[in-house]
Amino acid sequence: MNNTAPQSRKVNWCLDLLINGEMVNGEGVPLPVENPATEEILANPRQASMAQLDQAVAAARRAFDSGIWRDPEQRQHLLLRLAALLEERADQFRTALIEEVGTPLSICQAMQLGAPIRMLRFNANAATKDRTRFLGQDAGPPASESVIRYEPVGVVAAISAYNFPILIAVGKIAAALSAGCTTVLMPSPQTPLATLMLGDLIREAGFPPGVVNVVIGGADISRALTMHKGVDKVSFTGSVAVGRQVLLQAADSFKGTVLELGGKSAAIVLPDADLSKVALPLHGRYLRNAGQGCMSPTRVLVQKKKFGDFMDASREAYAKIQVGDPWDPATTAGPLISEKHRERVEGYVSRAVASGARIEIGGGRPDLPRGWYMNSTLIGNVNNEAEISREELFGPVGVVMTYDTVDEAIAITNDSELGLGGAVWGPLDQAKQVAAKMRTGTVSINGTGNLRIDGVLAGWKHSGLGREWGEDGIMEFLEPQHLQWVLD
Numbered sequence: 244m245n246n247t248a249p250q251s252r253k254v255n256w257c258l259d260l261l262i263n264g265e266m267v268n269g270e271g272v273p274l275p276v277e278n279p280a281t282e283e284i285l286a287n288p289r290q291a292s293m294a295q296l297d298q299a300v301a302a303a304r305r306a307f308d309s310g311i312w313r314d315p316e317q318r319q320h321l322l323l324r325l326a327a328l329l330e331e332r333a334d335q336f337r338t339a340l341i342e343e344v345g346t347p348l349s350i351c352q353a354m355q356l357g358a359p360i361r362m363l364r365f366n367a368n369a370a371t372k373d374r375t376r377f378l379g380q381d382a383g384p385p386a387s388e389s390v391i392r393y394e395p396v397g398v399v400a401a402i403s404a405y406n407f408p409i410l411i412a413v414g415k416i417a418a419a420l421s422a423g424c425t426t427v428l429m430p431s432p433q434t435p436l437a438t439l440m441l442g443d444l445i446r447e448a449g450f451p452p453g454v455v456n457v458v459i460g461g462a463d464i465s466r467a468l469t470m471h472k473g474v475d476k477v478s479f480t481g482s483v484a485v486g487r488q489v490l491l492q493a494a495d496s497f498k499g500t501v502l503e504l505g506g507k508s509a510a511i512v513l514p515d516a517d518l519s520k521v522a523l524p525l526h527g528r529y530l531r532n533a534g535q536g537c538m539s540p541t542r543v544l545v546q547k548k549k550f551g552d553f554m555d556a557s558r559e560a561y562a563k564i565q566v567g568d569p570w571d572p573a574t575t576a577g578p579l580i581s582e583k584h585r586e587r588v589e590g591y592v593s594r595a596v597a598s599g600a601r602i603e604i605g606g607g608r609p610d611l612p613r614g615w616y617m618n619s620t621l622i623g624n625v626n627n628e629a630e631i632s633r634e635e636l637f638g639p640v641g642v643v644m645t646y647d648t649v650d651e652a653i654a655i656t657n658d659s660e661l662g663l664g665g666a667v668w669g670p671l672d673q674a675k676q677v678a679a680k681m682r683t684g685t686v687s688i689n690g691t692g693n694l695r696i697d698g699v700l701a702g703w704k705h706s707g708l709g710r711e712w713g714e715d716g717i718m719e720f721l722e723p724q725h726l727q728w729v730l731d
Contacts, residue, residue: 249280249281249567249568249569249570249611249613249614250281250568250570252338252341252342252570254285254335254338254339254342254436255335256285256286256288256339256436256439256440257436257439257440257442257443258286258287258288258289258436258439259288259439259442259443260291260295260299260439260442260456260457260458260459261439261442261443261445261446261455261456261457262295262298262299262302262456262457262458263298263299263302263452263453263456264302264446264450264451264452264453265446265452266442266443266446267295268289269288269289269290269291269292269295269458269459270289270291270292270294270295271289271290271291271292271295271460271464272289272290273287273288273289273290274287274288274289274290274432274435274459274460274461275287276288276343276433276434276435276436277581278342278343278345279344279345279577279578279579279580279581279614279615280342280345280568280569280577280578280613280614280615281613281614282582282613282614282615285342285343285436286436288435288436288439288459290432290459290460290461290464291458291459291460291464293463293464293467295458296427296458296460296464296467296468296471297471299427299456299458300398300400300427300456300468300471300473300474301473302452302453302456303398303425303426303427303453303454303456303473304398304425304453304473305453306425306451306452306453306454307395307397307398307424307425311451311454312420312423312424312425312451312454313423315370315371315423316370316371318367318370318371318420318421318423319367319368319370319371320367321420321448321449321450322363322364322366322367322370322417322420322421323363323364323367324448324449325363325444325445325448325450326360326363326364326367328444328447328448329356329359329360329363329409329441329444330360332444333352333356333360335440336355336356336409336437336440337351337352337355337356339436339437339440340355340356340408340409340437341569341570343408343434343436343437344405344406344407344408344434344437344532344580345533345569345577345578345579345580345614345615346407346532346569346577347531347532347569347571347574347575347576347577348569348570348571348572348574349572349573349574349575350531350532351569353693353694354407354410354532354694355407355409355410356409358410358694358696359409359410359412359413359414361694361696362410362413362414362417362696362712363413363417365417365696365697365713366417366418366420366421366717367417367421369421369714369717370420370421370422370423374392374393374721375390375391375392375393376390376391376392377389377390378390378391380730383729385729385730386729386730387727387728387729387730388727388728388730389725389726389727389728390725390726391723391724391725391726392723392724392726393718393721393722393723393724394423394721394722394724395422395423395424395720395721395722396422396424396475396476396499396720396721396722397424397425397475397476398424398425398426398427398473398474398475398476399415399416399419399424399425399426399427399474399475399476399477399478399720400426400427400429400468400469400471400474400476400477400478401415401416401419401426401427401428401429401478402429402465402468402469402477402478402479402480402481402489403415403428403429403430403431403438403480404431404480404481404537405430405431405433405434405535405580406532406535406536406537406580406637407532407536408430408431408434408435408437408438409437409438409441411480411503412428412430412438412441413441414696414700414711414712414716415428415478415480415501415711416428416455418711418712418716418717418719418720419478419720420454420455421717421720422717422718422720422721423720423721424475424476424720425453425454425455426454426455426456427456427457427458427468427474428442428455428456428457428458429457429458429459429460429464429465429468430457430459431481432459432460432461433580433581434580435459438457438459439457439459441457442455442457445457466488466492469489469492469493469498470492470493470495470496472496474498475498475499476498476499476500476501476719476720477489477493477498477499477500477501478500478501478709478711478719479500479501479502479503480502480503480504480537481504482504482505482635483504483505483635483661483705483706486502486504486505486707489502490502490708499709499719500708500709501707501708501709501710501711501719502702502707502708502709503537503663503700503702503706503707503711504537504661504663504702504705504706504707505537505635505637505661505663505705505706506537506538506539506635506661506662506663506664506702506706507541507542507632507633507634507635507659507661508529508538508539508540508541508542508661508663508664508665508666508683509540509542509543509544509655509656509659509665509666509681510525510528510529510540510542510543510544510665510666510667510668511544511649511652511653511656511665511666511667511668511669511677511681512525512543512544512545512546512549512553512668512669513546513649513667513668513669513670513673513674513677514546514549514649514669515669515670515673516668516669516670518549518552518553518556519556521556521668522553522556522557522559522560523559523560523563523564524690525540525543525560525666525668526557526560526561526564526619526621526641527560527564527575528540528666528690528691529541529639529641530564530575530576530619530639530641531575531576532576532577533566533576533577533578533579533616533617533638533639534576534588534636534637534638534639534640535579535580535637535638537635537637537663537664537706538663538664538685539664540641540664540665540666541636541640541641541642542627542632542641542642542644542655542656542659543621543641543642543643543644544643544644544645544646544652544655544656545643545644545645545646546645546646546647546652547645547646547647550643550645553643554603554604554623554643557603557604557621557643558604561604561605561619561621564576564619566609566616566617566618566619566639567609567611567616576619576639577616578614578615578616579615579616579617579638579639580615581615582615584615584637584638585615585616585617585638587636587638588617588636588637588638588639588640589617591630591631591634591636591638591640592606592620592622592631592640594630594631595622595625595629595630595631596622598629598630599624599625600622600623600624600625600629600631600642601622601623601624602620602621602622602623603621603622603623603643604619604620604621605618605619605620605621606618606620617638617639617640618639619639619640620639620640620641621640621641621642621643622640622641622642622643623642623643625642625644626644627644627655627658627659629642632644633659633660635661649677652677653677653680653681656681656682656683657680657681657682659704660704660705661704661705661706662682662683662684662702662703662704662705662706663683663684663685663702663703663706663707664683664684664685664686664687665678665681665683665685665686665687666686666687666688666691667681667686667687667688667689668688668689669689671688671689674688674689675688682703682704683703683706684699684700684701684702684703684706684707685698685700685701695712695713696712696713697712697713697714698712698713699711699712699713699715699716700712700716701715
């Protein structure tokens with residue numbers, strides 16, 4: 244554990260909104276943004292007013308209706324240009340994200356920046372793809388021919404989350420822009436600063452006015468955006484509770500929605516898994532970024548007779564997972580995003596212990612003078628019905644449960660309202676068979692590789708609606724049109 248007090252780095256923050264191609268001051272109240280590692284105020288950007296939100300949506304509407312974003316080669320060129328600029332300014336954005344989010348340096352480059360750059364390039368190259376499907380002739384009578392073609396849905400409201408602000412924002416707008424839509428992007432009010440910097444980069448890249456707009460604000464602005472009559476589709480990432488509200492708000496005007504919501508992923512450790520190789524990457528996966536990741540496998544399932552050996556390996560692994568200054572290259576888990584959120588996560592742990600759970604490893608807070616830190620924590624002596632086993636904490640806390648048979652482990656895994664991610668550890672052939680029985684959108688086997696931005700991010704059950712990333716993500720922003728003509 245690193246007991247040195249974190250020190251802030253200086254960033255030249257952009258505090259302006261992007262509306263109709265211009266950087267403008269917000270007209271709403273200031274929005275204080277804290278560094279979660281130092282508790283210092285980083286900046287006080289002004290939120291958008293309701294009038295400015297209307298202006299942003301109107302600009303996106305004009306840009307879409309005018310046809311200035313119809314050219315696929317232009318879309319490809321500008322998305323590639325934005326990727327190049329983000330790569331060129333990676334050091335600036337890395338500093339901003341560590342300061343604003345508290346993401347450790349050890350994972351910031353790859354997850355917070357490398358993946359968005361690759362995502363921009365993937366969607367750029369997909370912009371010129373011809374998706375027309377020829378159905379051929381139908382004998383009739385009368386004889387006819389048909390094709391299915393695809394048109395962009397229109398204006399997209401993209402509402403991001405705080406934990407990976409650039410990755411999530413780019414995942415939404417790059418797919419929408421590739422499809423030919425125009426956008427209004429709104430980051431979480433907890434981490435708006437890096438997204439405002441992205442807005443300035445979009446302006447510099449030369450996107451036509453109104454194609455991308457960036458506004459910031461609280462729940463009132465978010466609600467107005469999801470209900471706005473000028474918006475055709477809403478893409479939201481956040482909690483299940485807020486996602487349900489977004490769905491209801493959008494439904495009033497029959498807007499389509501893409502919702503990437505919470506998770507309570509399970510990690511099944513198969514009986515023949517090599518525990519000495521499993522423990523560190525397994526625990527490190529849900530503890531990185533202080534557990535603030537929606538696919539974190541926080542329900543760990545171990546065969547009962549292997550429990551003791553697994554806990555021995557886990558104690559060794561936890562000793563290698565450093566909590567502390569996100570600027571320290573050895574840090575795995577930095578701070579939580581706010582004091583309020585830390586109290587929320589600690590409340591789950593306290594209630595679990597009061598109900599009979601046991602802190603097997605870790606617990607409490609590190610000895611640091613400032614910052615919203617928690618020690619990594621593994622909870623035992625719980626079952627799958629416990630609150631802490633069923634609800635998403637979004638913190639550095641895992642639970643460990645035991646099973647007798649692999650079929651029982653699969654049943655425990657699937658006994659959840661959520662289905663975003665999961666993991667299996669063990670012999671590859673057996674692990675693949677187990678993964679196929681897990682009711683969840685993504686399953687990693689024997690660890691996670693590089694983020695596959697050409698894959699799909701799919702929330703099953705209460706974890707979401709619609710799809711993100713890859714070709715599936717682009718298709719969310721395209722409407723099919725059947726053209727049929729009678730043959731002479």
